[in-house]
Amino acid sequence: MNKEYRFQHKHILEMGQFSTEDIFYVLSIARSFKEISSRPIKKVPTLRGKTIINFFFEPSTRTRLSFEIAAKRMSADTFNISASTSSAQKGETLIDTARNLESMNPDIIILRHPSSGSSLLLTQHVNAAIINAGDGTHEHPSQGLLDLMTVIEHKGRVEGLTVAIIGDIAHSRVAHSDIIGFTRMGAQVRVAGPATFMPPYIESLGAQVCATAAEAVEGADVVMALRIQQERQHDPLIPSLREYARFYGVSRKLLKLANRDVLVMHPGPINRGVEMNPDVADGTGSVILDQVANGVAIRMALLYLVMGGEKGGDTQ
Amino acid sequence: MNEITILQNGRIIDPGNKVDGQGDLWLRDGRIVPPESSVPERARCFNLQGKWVVPGLIDMHVHLREPGEEYKETIASGTLAAATGGFTAVACMPNTRPVNDTAAVTRFILEQAAHASARVYPVGAISKGSDGTGLAEYGELKAAGVVALSDDGQPVVDSQLMRRAMEYAASHGLLVISHSEEISLSRNGVMNEGLVSTRLGLRGVPIAAESIMVYRELALAELTGHHVHIAHVSTAAATDLIRQAKKRGVRVTAETTPHYFTLTEEAVEGYNTNAKMNPPLRTEEDRQAIRIGLQDGTFDAIATDHAPHSVLQKKVEFDRAANGIIGLETSLPLSLALVRDGVITEARLVELMSSAPAHILGVAGGSLAIGDVADITVIDPDRKFNFTEDLIASLSKNSPFLGWQLQGKAVLTLLGGRITYNDLQD
Numbered sequence: 001m002n003k004e005y006r007f008q009h010k011h012i013l014e015m016g017q018f019s020t021e022d023i024f025y026v027l028s029i030a031r032s033f034k035e036i037s038s039r040p041i042k043k044v045p046t047l048r049g050k051t052i053i054n055f056f057f058e059p060s061t062r063t064r065l066s067f068e069i070a071a072k073r074m075s076a077d078t079f080n081i082s083a084s085t086s087s088a089q090k091g092e093t094l095i096d097t098a099r100n101l102e103s104m105n106p107d108i109i110i111l112r113h114p115s116s117g118s119s120l121l122l123t124q125h126v127n128a129a130i131i132n133a134g135d136g137t138h139e140h141p142s143q144g145l146l147d148l149m150t151v152i153e154h155k156g157r158v159e160g161l162t163v164a165i166i167g168d169i170a171h172s173r174v175a176h177s178d179i180i181g182f183t184r185m186g187a188q189v190r191v192a193g194p195a196t197f198m199p200p201y202i203e204s205l206g207a208q209v210c211a212t213a214a215e216a217v218e219g220a221d222v223v224m225a226l227r228i229q230q231e232r233q234h235d236p237l238i239p240s241l242r243e244y245a246r247f248y249g250v251s252r253k254l255l256k257l258a259n260r261d262v263l264v265m266h267p268g269p270i271n272r273g274v275e276m277n278p279d280v281a282d283g284t285g286s287v288i289l290d291q292v293a294n295g296v297a298i299r300m301a302l303l304y305l306v307m308g309g310e311k312g313g314d315t316q
Numbered sequence: 317m318n319e320i321t322i323l324q325n326g327r328i329i330d331p332g333n334k335v336d337g338q339g340d341l342w343l344r345d346g347r348i349v350p351p352e353s354s355v356p357e358r359a360r361c362f363n364l365q366g367k368w369v370v371p372g373l374i375d376m377h378v379h380l381r382e383p384g385e386e387y388k389e390t391i392a393s394g395t396l397a398a399a400t401g402g403f404t405a406v407a408c409m410p411n412t413r414p415v416n417d418t419a420a421v422t423r424f425i426l427e428q429a430a431h432a433s434a435r436v437y438p439v440g441a442i443s444k445g446s447d448g449t450g451l452a453e454y455g456e457l458k459a460a461g462v463v464a465l466s467d468d469g470q471p472v473v474d475s476q477l478m479r480r481a482m483e484y485a486a487s488h489g490l491l492v493i494s495h496s497e498e499i500s501l502s503r504n505g506v507m508n509e510g511l512v513s514t515r516l517g518l519r520g521v522p523i524a525a526e527s528i529m530v531y532r533e534l535a536l537a538e539l540t541g542h543h544v545h546i547a548h549v550s551t552a553a554a555t556d557l558i559r560q561a562k563k564r565g566v567r568v569t570a571e572t573t574p575h576y577f578t579l580t581e582e583a584v585e586g587y588n589t590n591a592k593m594n595p596p597l598r599t600e601e602d603r604q605a606i607r608i609g610l611q612d613g614t615f616d617a618i619a620t621d622h623a624p625h626s627v628l629q630k631k632v633e634f635d636r637a638a639n640g641i642i643g644l645e646t647s648l649p650l651s652l653a654l655v656r657d658g659v660i661t662e663a664r665l666v667e668l669m670s671s672a673p674a675h676i677l678g679v680a681g682g683s684l685a686i687g688d689v690a691d692i693t694v695i696d697p698d699r700k701f702n703f704t705e706d707l708i709a710s711l712s713k714n715s716p717f718l719g720w721q722l723q724g725k726a727v728l729t730l731l732g733g734r735i736t737y738n739d740l741q742d
C-alpha cells in the first residue's frame with residue numbers, strides 16, 4: 001500500500017465512494033480488529049468517550065446488534081433509537097430528529113432508513129459522521145465490505161473470481177453494494193433471477209445478467225442468494241415462493257455446476273427452503289456465519305476510521 | 317384618462333398578425349391604438365432599442381395553491397411571479413383545497429384575481445373532488461368563468477368517465493386537459509425508470525406510464541370527435557403518438573414544459589428533490605425528441621406546470637418529497653435558449669408562449685392588433701442574470717435552476733396597459 005495513503009472519508013454512504021485502495025485499507029484494519037472479538041475480555045479503549053447513536057427506522061436484528069457490539073468492543077457509548085420509539089411517531093421529520101440528536105453532540109450516527117439517499121441527506125444537516133446501515137433500495141456499504149472480507153478470507157483474493165448473485169436484485173441494497181464492491185475489486189459479477197427482480201440497466205453497475213440460475217452458477221467461485229422479501233406483496237413479482245424455490249432456490253444440485261470449492265453466502269435472514277435449501281446453508285462451503293462474524297470486525301474498522309484512524313487512539 | 321404610452325423602437329414580433337419588425341406601439345386606456353402624427357407632451361415613452369415587443373405571454377398550466385395552501389403560493393404571489401416572468405395571463409389548475417369543482421370556488425378565485433398582477437383563467441375539475449368518479453357541473457363552472465377542465469395532478473383512471481367528460485364538456489364549449497398517467501404503472505415511482513433510478517435505488521416510473529394514457533386519450537378524442545389537450549408531455553414516445561394522431565386529423569393539442577426540454581433524469585443525482593416532478597425528468601433521447609416536437613408543430617404550447625412547494629415538502633427524504641417545481645420565472649429564459657440553439661424561431665416562440673395558448677383556451681390575447689387589450693411583454697434577449705432565491709417572486713423557491721446563469725428575460729410587462737413588472741435598466 002502506498003505510504004502516503006490516508007483514509008479520507010468522513011461518512012460511509014455507499015461502496016461507490018471507495019477506491020480499491022480504500023477497500024484494501026478498511027479490510028486490513030478489520031482483520032487486525034477481528035482478533036479482539038475472540039479475546040476473553042473483548043474490549044479495547046480506542047473509542048472511549050465517543051458517543052454513537054444507532055438510528056434505526058426499520059426493523060433490524062443483525063445489523064443493529066453488529067454495530068452495537070462493534071461500538072461497545074471499542075468502548076464507545078452507544079444509544080439505540082428505533083422508529084417505533086422515536087419522535088418520528090409524533091410527526092417529527094428525519095432532519096429535525098437528527099438536528100436534535102446533533103445538539104447532544106454524538107460523534108457518529110448510524111442510520112438505517114427506508115428512503116434511498118437518507119444518509120446523504122443527514123450529512124447535509126448534521127456534523128456527526130454518518131454511517132449508512134442501509135438506505136432504501138440504494139446501498140448497504142458495510143455489508144458489501146464484510147462480504148469482500150469473507151471472500152478474501154477464504155479465497156485469498158477477489159480479483160479474477162466469478163461471483164453469482166441470485167434473487168431480487170432490484171429491491172436489494174445488499175446486491176447493489178456487492179455488485180459495485182466486487183466489480184471494483186476485479187471480480188466478475190453475474191446476477192440471476194426472474195426478470196421481475198431485475199432493475200433496468202443493472203449492467204451499468206458492472207453486473208452481467210444471466211437468463212437462468214444455472215447459467216449464473218456455472219463455474220462460479222462464490223454463490224450468493226438474496227432474501228426474498230415476502231413483505232413486497234403489493235407488486236406481483238413472483239407467483240409463489242414454491243415456484244421461486246424450484247427455479248431459483250440454491251440447492252446442492254445447482255451448486256454442482258459451480259467450481260468445486262465454491263463459497264455459499266447469504267446476507268440473512270434466510271428463508272430456508274425458499275432461496276436456499278437448508279443442506280446448502282449448513283453445508284460445506286457455507287460461510288454465512290463467517291459473514292456475521294466479519295460484520296463486527298468491518299464495523300469496528302469503519303467506526304475507528306471515521307473517527308480519524310490512528311489519530312483517534314491505539315488499536316491494541 | 318387619455319394617458320398615452322409609447323413603446324418605441326422595439327422589434328415587434330406578432331406572428332398572429334404576421335408582424336415582425338422595428339416599430340412603435342401606441343397604447344391608450346389599456347388598449348393598442350393607431351399611432352398619431354406627433355408625440356403628445358404627456359405621453360409616457362419607453363425606448364426599447366434592442367428589445368422585443370411581443371403579445372403578453374400566457375401560461376396555460378400553473379398551480380396557484382389558493383384556496384387552501386396559501387403558505388406555498390397565493391393568487392397575488394403567483395401572479396406577481398407570472399408578471400416577473402413576463403406572463404400576463406395564467407390558467408390555474410383545480411387541485412386546490414377545496415378542489416375547484418364548483419362555481420363557488422371558481423368565483424372565489426376570480427375575486428382574488430381581480431386585482432392580481434396577471435389575468436387568471438380558472439380550470440375546473442373533470443370529476444367532483446377530482447376523485448375520478450362523477451362529472452363535475454360543467455355548465456355551472458363555465459358560467460362562473462372556468463375556461464377548461466382537468467383533474468391535473470392525477471389521471472382520470474376510468475375510461476368511460478373520460479369519454480363522458482369529453483362529450484359533456486363539448487356540450488358546454490369547454491376543453492378537456494389530460495394529465496396522462498397510467499397510475500398502475502407509476503404508483504410508488506419517484507423518478508424516471510432507468511439508469512439513474514437503478515444507481516440511486518429509487519423506484520422508477522416507466523415511459524409506458526405516459527404513452528399508454530396518451531394513447532387512450534387520443535383514442536377517446538378520435539371516438540368522440542372532441543378536442544383533447546395533453547398536458548406536460550415528457551417522453552419521446554408520447555410526442556410521437558401525438559404527432560401521428562395530428563397527421564390523421566385527431567383533434568388534439570399538446571404542451572410541454574421548459575424542464576422537459578432542458579433537463580434529464582441526471583438532475584436527480586444527489587437525491588435533488590428540486591428535480592422531482594410528475595411526470596419525471598426523462599432521458600436525453602426524450603429531451604431531444606421534445607425539442608423536435610416543438611420545432612415541427614407537434615407541440616402547440618410551452619407551459620410551466622408551475623408547482624410551488626415549501627421546504628416542508630422538499631427538504632425531506634427524496635421518496636417522501638412532493639412532486640413539482642416552480643417555473644413562471646424561468647420559462648422565458650429557458651425557452652429563449654431554444655431560439656439561440658436554432659430549434660425554433662422568434663415567431664414560433666411567441667406562438668408557443670402566447671397566441672397558441674390563447675387560442676387553445678379560447679381567451680383573448682396573443683395579438684398586438686389595433687384595438688386589442690394592451691397585454692404586452694418586452695423581452696431583452698441578451699440580458700444575462702444569475703437565477704438566485706432572492707430574485708424569486710413566488711412564495712416557494714423549489715427550482716432546479718437555482719444558481720443557473722440564464723440569458724434573456726422579460727424587462728417590462730404590461731397588463732391592460734398597466735405596468736406589472738419593470739426591469740428596464742436604461
